[in-house]
Amino acid sequence: MIKAQRLSAIVPSTDIIKTKKFLIEVLEFEGLTLQCPDDHYAIVKTADTELHLQATTGTPNEMSIYMHVESVNNAWEKLKDLEGIKTKAPFIQDYGMKETHVILPHTNTLLFIGEDVG
Secondary structure, three states, X not given: OOOOOOOOEEEEEOOHHHHHHHHHHOOOOOEEEEEOOOOOEEEEEEOOEEXXXXXXXXXXXXXXXXXXXXXXXXXXXXXXXXXXXXXXXEEEOOOOEEEEEXXXXXXXXXXXXXXXXX
């Protein structure tokens, strides 16, 4: 039997350095657990979760990731005034989650940031 220990998303990025900086400085990921010398692959971590970043050329594949947080409002305060970052103000979904959305810089990845309010 194969028992998965965890799953980690691999996010294609046209600029890993800037995507990584956004994740660490704005979304407060703890930092790097791995970085290749030529910047073609990096792993950032928060709590027990890793997010893998992979260099790509052209338009990255579209993907979505859901990040559960204690406070969407705290996340929104860090996101709302950033220039050049596409975001959506917090709102309540009909499935009982309060969410904000952000496109990760230099990717085609929609990050859902949510907390359970149901």
